Amino acid sequence: MQFARKDLLGIRELSAGEIEYILNTATAFKEINRRPIKKVPTLRGKTVVHLFYEPSTRTRTSFDIAAKRLSADTFSIATATSSMVKGETFLDTLKNLEAMQADVFVIRHSASGAPQRLAGRTSAAVINAGDGMHEHPSQALLDMLTIRDHRGELAGLTVAIIGDIAHSRVARSNIWGLNKMGAQVVCCGPPTLIPADLEKMGVTVSYRLEEVIPHADVLMVLRLQRERQEQMLLPSLREYAIYYGIDTEKLKKARGDVLIMHPGPINRGVEISPEVADGPHSVILEQVTNGVAVRMALLYLLVQKERPSAELVI
């Protein structure tokens, strides 16, 4: 199979076959990350630019490590969206960097659709590293890889996504991906944090966590932003933790082999208790490890399409 896309903008547009191909490629790259010398020459001479218009530590670092392990040259440009009065700044920045022959842009932006807009205006590859509340495809891919590592395959599993679905690009990308791969998705959270017509995405919606936990193979816990309280979406973080926070007590009803996942950063004591986050069911740090392999795979696949003769040098 050849990965023919110029960009990776979302999981929505991918086929199950493409997702499988990315996950298989990532699996092959995992071995590099365990070597004493974690570097291969695959992307030597290629330039990867990280354009981050929203604060991010984990995703940016993960992409940067991935690019460097493939021997690409990397640059990071981080700007707070608030300083952007006009959007041309963003487009102009991109055009300037393109004029310097950048090969890949990794874009994080607070506005939904920002990477899509720019992808159509550059011949370089664009990877969406999270846009607004829209998609975060590399996160969903590393989540699916982590589940697959433990369960062999995704088809037939029940994955519960818990918390602030409305504001979560991680949830949206996972819903697309898990559905395409044949898993059942249950979304659970307070009605104020469930987006309109969510069921039409092919998921089950529940407002009561105790109904969801016993049937789930995976509990994917989302970060709760503290500002949701000020937006009248929640009375308090305290009450949220009581009804939707995952703790050892609630976990007693779960399956014995349940996986606990979280895209980070964690609000310990709000959506997840420290005991669960660090407990035996947690695969949260494996997600982070897999993140590097998935991003190596994405960089490799998007650059390789320009050089069809290139061999996967590992």
Add this chain to the structure above:
Amino acid sequence: MNFILRSGRVIDPGQAFDRIADVLVLDGHIAEIRPNLEIGSDPLKDIREWDVIDKWVVPGLVDMHVHLREPGEEYKENIASGTRAAVAGGYTAVACMPNTRPVNDCAAVTHFILKRAAEKGVCRVLPVGAISKGLDGENLSEFGELREAGAVAVTDDGRPVMNSQLMRRALEYARIFDMVVMSHAEDLNLSHGGLMNEGLISTLTGLAGIPVSAEEVMVARDILLAELTHGRLHVAHVSTAGSVRLIREAKSRGLSVTAETAPHYFTLTDEALLGFDTHCKVNPPLRTLRDVQAIHAGLKDGTIDAIATDHAPHSVLEKDVEFDLAANGIIGLESALPLVLALVWEGILTPSEAIAKISTNPAHILGLSAGTLKRGSPADITVIDPHVRYRLDCETFQSKARNCPFHGRDMHGQALLTIVGGNIAFSRMTS
């Protein structure tokens, strides 16, 4: 100029007239409409004749809701370019909203607009005054002074009147001058932060949603206030099925409520936002197929009296940006007529009903002498070619703006000749 339009299909909804006839214009007024009109040769030697066989001859189109951006934002549009766009689209009169800089909340600004229109305009320009001073939503502007200066209605369009007491007083006070109060119906608390219609598509795009109730709560409130005050309420840019239902109910109780919608609300749905096209970002937002169908029904049964464009020009500075940052608005003057005609081709409206929505009814709501081909009326006439098929090309627009989601769309029907006060303001006639 004196002329005769020969053998067109003359449609004048105000007179329930729809048949093949000749239209004679003398000294800027409509002199006669009759089949096979004979004109004596003696005193009227300079009568020009146009054969408009197979064409429609209708009262000049009236757009009761446009933004001309002058004064203050002339880089987006001005009175010269906006009125050129109007006549190219078949419009002979446009009512311009007061959210200019400065706001049209006093006679001086109204006078300025009318002066510029007289100097640079190519169609009639009808200023609409602000309900509140500086659109502050707190203090009534001087409706009497505005009326005497030439304002045809009042509105705070672009923003709602959130203060219910102010809306009540506006509807009451406007009664002195028999002015209609145009409502931009939006509850800002419910729409806060929203970028598009709330529903499946906003969930898929991750763009914050605006629920239909943000509009409907205010439509309901304003209907109740119109009932309380016996004022004249006009609901601008109706976009939801619920608003249609509320207005239909208000009319059935005999209240003085009228309403308009815009072509994008009966042509497009929120699915147009799937590609994050900022040209489809508009307030109120594009809704769902269910709402589009309800608006079709509302147009058909008369619940929605008028179709206005809400022509809202923006430059690339406001539109070629991330969706969150983009300004709301769609231009409409040069795309509206074929989109209205599409309702005719689809069998939703008769030709006469369609012309009523874009001429007779808006003229009536604003209390104008326009929108009719009655003998003695000023000769504001639009000749429509109902047969021509073409692909819409925004680059040919007279408007300065290009924020049009219909670029490249296949259209059927176009203005051929736009006559304002007996003068040719725009022509696509080859001879």
